[in-house]
Amino acid sequence: MGVGSLPLLRPMLATLGELPGGGGWSYEFKWDGVRAVVYVEAGEVRVLTRNDRDVTGSYPELRALPELLPRGPVVLDGEIVTLDGAGAPSFARLQQRMHVREPAPALLRRVPIHLYAFDVLHLGSARRSSGRTASAASCSTASNCATTRCAHPRPGPTTAAPT
Numbered sequence: 001m002g003v004g005s006l007p008l009l010r011p012m013l014a015t016l017g018e019l020p021g022g023g024g025w026s027y028e029f030k031w032d033g034v035r036a037v038v039y040v041e042a043g044e045v046r047v048l049t050r051n052d053r054d055v056t057g058s059y060p061e062l063r064a065l066p067e068l069l070p071r072g073p074v075v076l077d078g079e080i081v082t083l084d085g086a087g088a089p090s091f092a093r094l095q096q097r098m099h100v101r102e103p104a105p106a107l108l109r110r111v112p113i114h115l116y117a118f119d120v121l122h123l124g125s126a127r128r129s130s131g132r133t134a135s136a137a138s139c140s141t142a143s144n145c146a147t148t149r150c151a152h153p154r155p156g157p158t159t160a161a162p163t
Contacts, residue, residue: 003039003046004073009121011035011050011077031116032091033081034098038115040065041073047080057101059113072124078117 013035035050043066047056056062059080082093096111097103 003048004041004044006039006041006073006075006122008048008052009037009075009077011037012119013050030089031079031081032089033079033094033116036078036080036115037121038062038065038076038078039073040069040075055098058097058099058103060103061108061113062115070123073122074120074124075122076115076117077119077121078115081114081116082111083114 034055036055037048037050039046039048045056045062045065046054047059047062049055065074080094081089082097084090084093093111094113097107097113100107
């Protein structure tokens, strides 16, 4: 079962293991948010958690995505985050929004969200079958299509692995 004409896609989750040797690796920031797969198709947005729970209504700000993304179906793997006054991620603030199905305008203003895109899982007719298989540069380029005019989806910082 998918979303619209799109197949159900899963985010790549961190796993415990040995650090890889050599160069070419990077580490992503831990955002302390809600992991989400965001489906955008035919002007509609659907947001699923990593456990396939539909949380679209909790984050109405993301309804603007169809106007900001390239045409055609798009699926983003990202993290929904709120920031504190210093700009640091705040899970405590996000909890004020997490289980509210239809947040009031006052709550939307008080606890704004951001979508930090880790990966583009589907863009137009191209599907990334196993996630994160393309280079970081191509993912960043596709993610930037979604970020140039929008405060919501944005690529997160990465740190190069020591060599």
